[in-house]
Amino acid sequence: MRSPSWRRAVWTQRLALSSLFLATMVALVPAVVVIGLVLARGMPVFSWKFLTTMPTHGMRAGGIFPAVIGTLELVALTGIVALPVGVLAAIYLTEYARDHGLTRLVRLAIVNLAGVPSVVYGLFGLGLFVIFCRFGASLLAGALTLAIMILPVIITASEEALRSVPQSFREVSLSLGASRWQTVRYAVLPFAVPGIMTGTILGMSRAAGETAPILFTVAAFYLPRLPTSIFDQAMVLPYHLYVISTQIPNVPDVQRYGTAMVLLGLVLSLNIVAVVLRAHFRRKRQW
Amino acid sequence: MQGSSWHERVIEGLIHVCGIASIALVVLIFLFLLREGLALFKTVSLEAFLGGRHWYPISEPPRFGILPLILGSLWVTAGAIILSVPLGVGSAFFIAEIAKGWMKEVLKTGIELLAAIPSVVLGFVGIAILVPSVKQSFHLVTGLTALTGSITLALMAMPTIVTITEDVLTAVPRPYREAALALGATKWQTMYRVLLPAARSGIMAAIMLGIGRVIGETMAVMMVTGNATRIPHTLLQPVRTMTATIAAEMGETVRGSEHYAALFAIGMVLFLISFLVNVLADLFLNRKRV
Numbered sequence: 001m002r003s004p005s006w007r008r009a010v011w012t013q014r015l016a017l018s019s020l021f022l023a024t025m026v027a028l029v030p031a032v033v034v035i036g037l038v039l040a041r042g043m044p045v046f047s048w049k050f051l052t053t054m055p056t057h058g059m060r061a062g063g064i065f066p067a068v069i070g071t072l073e074l075v076a077l078t079g080i081v082a083l084p085v086g087v088l089a090a091i092y093l094t095e096y097a098r099d100h101g102l103t104r105l106v107r108l109a110i111v112n113l114a115g116v117p118s119v120v121y122g123l124f125g126l127g128l129f130v131i132f133c134r135f136g137a138s139l140l141a142g143a144l145t146l147a148i149m150i151l152p153v154i155i156t157a158s159e160e161a162l163r164s165v166p167q168s169f170r171e172v173s174l175s176l177g178a179s180r181w182q183t184v185r186y187a188v189l190p191f192a193v194p195g196i197m198t199g200t201i202l203g204m205s206r207a208a209g210e211t212a213p214i215l216f217t218v219a220a221f222y223l224p225r226l227p228t229s230i231f232d233q234a235m236v237l238p239y240h241l242y243v244i245s246t247q248i249p250n251v252p253d254v255q256r257y258g259t260a261m262v263l264l265g266l267v268l269s270l271n272i273v274a275v276v277l278r279a280h281f282r283r284k285r286q287w
Numbered sequence: 288m289q290g291s292s293w294h295e296r297v298i299e300g301l302i303h304v305c306g307i308a309s310i311a312l313v314v315l316i317f318l319f320l321l322r323e324g325l326a327l328f329k330t331v332s333l334e335a336f337l338g339g340r341h342w343y344p345i346s347e348p349p350r351f352g353i354l355p356l357i358l359g360s361l362w363v364t365a366g367a368i369i370l371s372v373p374l375g376v377g378s379a380f381f382i383a384e385i386a387k388g389w390m391k392e393v394l395k396t397g398i399e400l401l402a403a404i405p406s407v408v409l410g411f412v413g414i415a416i417l418v419p420s421v422k423q424s425f426h427l428v429t430g431l432t433a434l435t436g437s438i439t440l441a442l443m444a445m446p447t448i449v450t451i452t453e454d455v456l457t458a459v460p461r462p463y464r465e466a467a468l469a470l471g472a473t474k475w476q477t478m479y480r481v482l483l484p485a486a487r488s489g490i491m492a493a494i495m496l497g498i499g500r501v502i503g504e505t506m507a508v509m510m511v512t513g514n515a516t517r518i519p520h521t522l523l524q525p526v527r528t529m530t531a532t533i534a535a536e537m538g539e540t541v542r543g544s545e546h547y548a549a550l551f552a553i554g555m556v557l558f559l560i561s562f563l564v565n566v567l568a569d570l571f572l573n574r575k576r577v
Contacts, residue, residue, distance in 0.1 A: 242410075
């Protein structure tokens, strides 16, 4: 015989668990709606031509070629700058750091870097790279700004990857007479590459979608040609989407959705590549 | 064996430099904000800046009171947190404790996808869908309101809150669950009476980081909140946040002008807020481990 209090508990549980399920759905449905809507409405305009022609009629028609190329160059440059610094920083934290107080401070700094508002990165990039270093608004200034912004992502991912390499690998290498750096270079780093790659790609996907840090450091309102050097301004997708959806009246909806779709497609594909890579190497891991 | 050859010393030097680069960067960011922003306080007092009720940067004489902007940020953030905390913590409990196998993977991927959507895309879809529906449901003149911003930002805070809460729940030792269930508690009673208290400080950290994410968000909020620099009295009025002010006005300022310095000074305020929020979150997270 079940007591009434037990029955009440069961009913409470049913109600509570259904609410949790509902909360999860409410949290997830918007993602599906946003992605679905942008894909559905962007598809009609999407073509090779849209990707590879210049915008025309005050950006109300034509393609988004310079913004696509600008974004790809900016993101590549960001990765090139951020990857080595991030990996070396992670190596410091996992393999070299001794002083506990200092590493605690480094960790706090990383957490804070991750939390600095993106528009503050924009101000910083403007102050340091554009003005102080005299790079002007340029791909270089934008990439350096974005690189600092994604540094925490790369450091955290690389650190996790380095830590997951078993301690015995290091011990064997050291016992064979290898120096500390040789150990890191040949016995640890190669096994952490997949994790580092995943983190870097995730960071680059974040950089591809950000607008605020590049507003004052690289983004050009309208520049119907490709950048010729890293000291050139460039059009970039997120800013272009912002411009045609709020700054210019009477842009046809398909142009807007098409641009949103290309940006979303780029960012999500980078994410998916990272996730697949992570899953693939996790399965293959031998230890 | 020539262990410490010169190139080895160079690379180890680089490792140490990069290791502490994070500290240097945080300091450098603050220094550059100070360098460009401090000039404002030659002509405007700190009280007039933080407590001034009027932001008219290009009128004659200009007024640089950021109270409406601070309140704008606070209203939008409060709304977003009220929406996202119950949903986010609820989802985290569902994903960590109830969902199993492929369903768990699907839900986690969904949350990751939500986190990956660029803020400008969320803002764009917000303009297309959310703004008209807010306007209609509340019979407003404009759908560009603080509430619209709150809903959009809730979507951005959610992944942060879910991910961290889920991590914290997963870290609660198994015996806690086993003991509660063995004593005859239902699954829900275990979650509510055992796991929730055990994960409390981690959940606080998740909420702090969610707040940090929301208060620093720029593009989406600039696109959907209407950008009126008035002190808001309800969530259904247009507001302008600190972040949106910087992003919208920096392009039009002259370098070295008062207005330019004022925008950097707002950057200082934002930096200090995010610093505080992150240090608090870090304290909560570390208390959990002890």
